[in-house]
Amino acid sequence: MQIRSPGVWACVALAVAAVLFALLATNPYHTSLVVWILTNAVLAAALRFVLQIGELNIATAAFFGVGAYTTAICAVLFGWPFWLTLLLAPLLAALLSALFGWVTLRTKGPYFLLVSFAFTEVARLIYTKINAIGGNSGLVGMFPPMAIDAHYPAFAAALLAAALFALYGVERSDLGRLFKAIKNNDAIPRSVGLNVVFLKVLCVVISSAAVGLAGGLHAYTNNVIAPSDFSYFVAILALAYVKIGGEGHPLGPVVGAAVLTLVGQRVAGISAWENIFYGAVIVVALLAFPGGLVGLAARSRGLVRRDAR
Amino acid sequence: MELFVQLLANTLQIGSVYVLFALGLTLIFGVMKIVNFAHGAFFTAAALVVTSVMPFAMDTLGLSLPASYLLAAIAAFAVVLCIGAVVFNFGFQYVLKDLNGSFILSIGLLLVLNGIYLAIYGGAPRSVPQVLPDTINIFGAKLTEQRLALVIISIVVTGGLYLLIERTRLGLALRAVAQDQEAAMLQGMPYRRVALYGFLIGAALAACAGVLMAPINAVTTVSGDEFLIKAFIIIIIGGLGSVAGAIVGGLFIGMVESVGGYFFDPSTATLTMFILVIVFLLVRPQGILGNAD
Amino acid sequence: MNGDASTIVGGEVILRAERLERRFGGLTAVSDFSFELRQGEILGLIGPNGAGKSTTFNLISGFIHPSDGRLFVMGRDVTGASATTISRMGLVRTFQHDSLLSEMSVVDNILVGASHRQRGHEKRLEKVREVAAMTGLADHLDMIAGNLPHGLQRMLSIAIALAAEPRILCLDEPLTGLQGAEVVAALELFERLRTAHGLTILLVEHNMRAVMRACDRLIVLNYGRLLAEGPPEAVSRNEAVIEAYLGRKR
Numbered sequence: 001m002q003i004r005s006p007g008v009w010a011c012v013a014l015a016v017a018a019v020l021f022a023l024l025a026t027n028p029y030h031t032s033l034v035v036w037i038l039t040n041a042v043l044a045a046a047l048r049f050v051l052q053i054g055e056l057n058i059a060t061a062a063f064f065g066v067g068a069y070t071t072a073i074c075a076v077l078f079g080w081p082f083w084l085t086l087l088l089a090p091l092l093a094a095l096l097s098a099l100f101g102w103v104t105l106r107t108k109g110p111y112f113l114l115v116s117f118a119f120t121e122v123a124r125l126i127y128t129k130i131n132a133i134g135g136n137s138g139l140v141g142m143f144p145p146m147a148i149d150a151h152y153p154a155f156a157a158a159l160l161a162a163a164l165f166a167l168y169g170v171e172r173s174d175l176g177r178l179f180k181a182i183k184n185n186d187a188i189p190r191s192v193g194l195n196v197v198f199l200k201v202l203c204v205v206i207s208s209a210a211v212g213l214a215g216g217l218h219a220y221t222n223n224v225i226a227p228s229d230f231s232y233f234v235a236i237l238a239l240a241y242v243k244i245g246g247e248g249h250p251l252g253p254v255v256g257a258a259v260l261t262l263v264g265q266r267v268a269g270i271s272a273w274e275n276i277f278y279g280a281v282i283v284v285a286l287l288a289f290p291g292g293l294v295g296l297a298a299r300s301r302g303l304v305r306r307d308a309r
Numbered sequence: 310m311e312l313f314v315q316l317l318a319n320t321l322q323i324g325s326v327y328v329l330f331a332l333g334l335t336l337i338f339g340v341m342k343i344v345n346f347a348h349g350a351f352f353t354a355a356a357l358v359v360t361s362v363m364p365f366a367m368d369t370l371g372l373s374l375p376a377s378y379l380l381a382a383i384a385a386f387a388v389v390l391c392i393g394a395v396v397f398n399f400g401f402q403y404v405l406k407d408l409n410g411s412f413i414l415s416i417g418l419l420l421v422l423n424g425i426y427l428a429i430y431g432g433a434p435r436s437v438p439q440v441l442p443d444t445i446n447i448f449g450a451k452l453t454e455q456r457l458a459l460v461i462i463s464i465v466v467t468g469g470l471y472l473l474i475e476r477t478r479l480g481l482a483l484r485a486v487a488q489d490q491e492a493a494m495l496q497g498m499p500y501r502r503v504a505l506y507g508f509l510i511g512a513a514l515a516a517c518a519g520v521l522m523a524p525i526n527a528v529t530t531v532s533g534d535e536f537l538i539k540a541f542i543i544i545i546i547g548g549l550g551s552v553a554g555a556i557v558g559g560l561f562i563g564m565v566e567s568v569g570g571y572f573f574d575p576s577t578a579t580l581t582m583f584i585l586v587i588v589f590l591l592v593r594p595q596g597i598l599g600n601a602d
Numbered sequence: 603m604n605g606d607a608s609t610i611v612g613g614e615v616i617l618r619a620e621r622l623e624r625r626f627g628g629l630t631a632v633s634d635f636s637f638e639l640r641q642g643e644i645l646g647l648i649g650p651n652g653a654g655k656s657t658t659f660n661l662i663s664g665f666i667h668p669s670d671g672r673l674f675v676m677g678r679d680v681t682g683a684s685a686t687t688i689s690r691m692g693l694v695r696t697f698q699h700d701s702l703l704s705e706m707s708v709v710d711n712i713l714v715g716a717s718h719r720q721r722g723h724e725k726r727l728e729k730v731r732e733v734a735a736m737t738g739l740a741d742h743l744d745m746i747a748g749n750l751p752h753g754l755q756r757m758l759s760i761a762i763a764l765a766a767e768p769r770i771l772c773l774d775e776p777l778t779g780l781q782g783a784e785v786v787a788a789l790e791l792f793e794r795l796r797t798a799h800g801l802t803i804l805l806v807e808h809n810m811r812a813v814m815r816a817c818d819r820l821i822v823l824n825y826g827r828l829l830a831e832g833p834p835e836a837v838s839r840n841e842a843v844i845e846a847y848l849g850r851k852r
Binding site for chain 1: 663665684685689694695696697701702705710711713714715717719723726762763
C-alpha cells in the first residue's frame with residue numbers, strides 16, 4: 001500500500017519540536033521518555049528498512065547491542081573520548097552486519113529469518129560469557145561529558161531523529177527503489193547487471209548502522225547496559241511497533257513506537273498481562289488492520305492509492 | 310568406555326526430545342511454508358497440563374501413578390489439539406505460505422499464550438513424579454527407566470510418523486502439498502484441510518515431547534521456548550521441511566549438547582551449534598537433506 | 603534495410619554455446635546443444651512445447667548453470683558465471699512470465715534497468731525517457747506496471763532490458779498475447795534496434811509468421827537437441843521440423 005506523503009517538512013517540524021522539548025522540559029522522566037520513544041522508533045524503522053527487501057531481520061536487536069557494547073567498552077574500559085565512542089558504534093555495527101549479511105543473505109527466505117534469530121541469541125550468550133565486559137551484569141558507568149550532560153537527551157534525540165531521516169532518505173532514493181525491486185521480483189535486477197546479494201547486504205548494513213548508533217546513544221542514556229537488553233525480544237517489540245504503526249509508510253514505525261511505548265507504560269511490570277497485551281496487539285494488528293494506524297488514518301482521508309493487482 | 314556409553318545415552322535422550330520438537334516444526338514448514346515461532350507453546354501447554362492433571366488424578370480421583378500419568382497425557386493432547394485448532398482457524402489459515410506474516414502472527418500468539426500460562430500457573434517451576442524412577446545399568450552407563458522410556462517412545466512415535474507420511478493417504482497429501490502446492494490443488498486436494506492436519510500433527514508432536522519431559526525436568530511457562538532456538542538450528546541443518554533431516558539434525562544437536570555440556574558448559578555447546586549453522590550455510594544453504602534449487 | 607557499418611549481419615561471433623547440457627535429476631532438458639550468434643543478426647530459437655527453449659535461455663543468461671558444455675560471450679568463457687556477470691557483459695534477457703516489477707511504476711521499472719549502467723539520478727531519468735520513447739511508453743510513465751494493458755507490459759519488459767544498454771538482447775516470447783498492429787510495431791522495433799543501435803537479438807517465439815519475417819536465421823530445438831538450423835525458408839521446408847511440429851498452422 002502506498003500513501004502519498006503528508007509532507008516531509010511536517011516531519012522535520014515534529015522532530016525539531018521533539019528536540020526542543022527534550023531541551024527545555026524540566027522533568028527528567030519526560031525527557032528520557034522522548035529519547036526512549038525515538039530509540040524505539042529507530043529500531044522499528046531499521047527493521048522496516050530491511051523489510052523493504054522482504055527479509056525479517058531479528059538481528060536488528062543484535063546490532064543494537066553491538067553499538068551499545070562498542071560504545072560502553074570504549075568509554076569504560078578504554079577511556080576513549082565521548083565523540084569517538086559514539087562514532088565507533090555505528091561503524092562496528094555496520095562492519096559486523098556486513099559480515100553477517102554476506103554469509104546469511106545468500107540463503108533463501110526462511111533460513112535468513114531463523115539464522116538472524118539464532119545469531120541474536122548467540123550474541124547475547126557471548127556477552128554473558130565474557131567477564132571482561134561484565135558477563136551477565138553488563139557494563140556500567142557510561143556518562144556523557146560534563147559539557148553536554150545536562151542537555152544530553154536533546155543531543156540524543158537530535159541524532160536519533162537524524163538517523164530516522166537518513167533511513168527515509170535512502171528509502172526514497174534510487175537505492176531504495178532497487179531494494180523494492182529485489183523484493184518484488186529479484187530476477188529483474190539480476191538480469192540488468194545488478195548484484196542482488198551485494199544490495200541486500202548493503203540494505204542490512206545501512207539498517208545496522210542506524211541501530212548501532214541508537215545503541216551507542218542508549219549506553220549513555222541508561223548509563224548501564226546488560227546482555228538481557230539485547231535479546232531477540234527487542235526485535236519482536238520493534239516488529240510490533242512496525243505492525244501497529246503501519247508497514248506501508250515510513251512514519252508507521254515512528255507512530256507505532258510512540259503509541260506502544262506510551263501505552264505499554266500502563267502494563268509495565270505485570271508480566272502476564274504485559275505479554276498478553278503485546279501479543280494481542282500484534283495478532284489483532286496483523287489480522288484486522290494490516291495497514292496499521294497510519295494505514296487507517298490514510299484510508300479515512302481517502303489518501304490510499306490503488307494497488308496493482 | 311563407560312563415559313562413551315553415558316554420553317551416547319545422554320545424546321539419545323536429549324536428541325529424542327529435540328527430534329520430536331523439530332519434526333513438528335519441520336512438518337509445519339513443509340506443508341504450510343511457515344515458521345511457527347509459537348511451537349514451544351504447544352510443548353509448554355502439554356507439560357503444564359500434565360503437572361496439574363496428574364496430581365488431581367492421583368489425589369482426587371485416587372488413580373495409580375501410571376494411570377494418572379496416562380490420563381494427564383490424554384488431557385494434554387486434547388488441550389493442545391484444541392489450542393492448535395483454534396489458532397489455525399482464527400489465525401494461521403489466513404497467513405498460509407506468508408512467511409513474514411505467519412511469523413509475526415506466531416510471535417503474537419506466543420506472547421498471548423505465555424501470558425495466559427503465566428496468569429494461570431504463575432512463574433514457579435512445577436514438577437511431577439517420575440513414573441519409572443528406577444535406575445538401570447546399560448554397559449556401565451546409568452539411566453533412569455523414565456529416560457529410557459522417553460527414548461523408546463520417541464522412537465516409536467517417530468516411526469509412526471514415518472509410516473504415516475510414507476504409507477497413508479494423508480501422508481501422501483502432506484507430501485504432495487509440501488512439494489508442489491499448486492499441482493496438488495489442481496489434483497483436487499483441499500489445501501486448507503491438509504494444512505490443518507499437518508499443523509495439528511506438528512502440534513501433537515510438540516505435545517508428545519512435553520508430556521514425555523514433564524516427569525523429567527521441572528516445567529515453567531517458558532520451558533518450550535528454550536527448546537525453540539535449538540529446534541530452529543536443527544531444521545536449518547537438517548533442511549526445512551525434511552523429516553529425515555529433522556531426525557538426523559535432532560540427534561546431531563543432541564550429541565553436540567551432551568558432549569559439549571559434559572566437556573564444557575551448556576552455553577558453550579549452544580555457541581558451537583551456532584558456528585556449525587554458519588558453516589553449514591556457507592557450504593550447503595539448503596541443509597543436509599533439503600532440496601537444492 | 604538501412605545499412606550501418608557496424609551492423610553487418612553475419613559479423614563476428616558474440617555468443618557461442620558449445621555442447622551445452624543441462625540435467626534436472628533424471629531428466630535431461632538440453633543435450634549436446636551448440637550454436638553461434640553473430641553480431642547484428644536476429645536469430646530465432648523455435649521448437650515445440652517442452653523442447654528446452656526456456657532452459658536454453660536460462661543457461662545462456664546465467665540464471666542456471668550447465669551440467670556440461672561451455673558458454674562464451676564476446677569470446678570470454680562465462681560457463682558457470684552468474685546472471686549478474688553475464689548481463690554486465692552486455693547480454694540482457696527478458697522473461698516470459700513474471701517479467702516485470704508489477705508493483706512499481708513504469709518509471710521505476712525502467713530506472714531499475716538503467717541503474718547499473720547510468721550513474722546518478724539525472725542520467726538514469728534521461729535513459730528512462732529515451733527508452734520509453736522507443737517503446738511507446740512515454741505517456742504511461744506513472745502507471746503501475748501491473749495495471750498496464752498486456753501489449754504495453756510486453757513493451758515494458760523490453761524497455762527494462764534496453765535501459766541496461768545491452769549488446770545482445772535475448773527476448774523470451776516477446777509477442778505472446780500481442781495483436782496484429784502491436785506485433786508489427788514490435789517487429790519494427792527489433793529491426794530498428796538492429797540497424798540503428800547495433801544490437802544483436804536472440805528471440806524465442808511461437809508466433810511463426812512473425813518469426814519467419816523478422817529472423818535472419820532459425821534454430822530449431824526438439825527434446826533438448828538441435829534439430830535444424832538455417833534461413834527461415836529452408837528450415838520451414840525441413841521434413842524433420844515439419845514432423846516435430848505436426849499439426850501447427852502455416
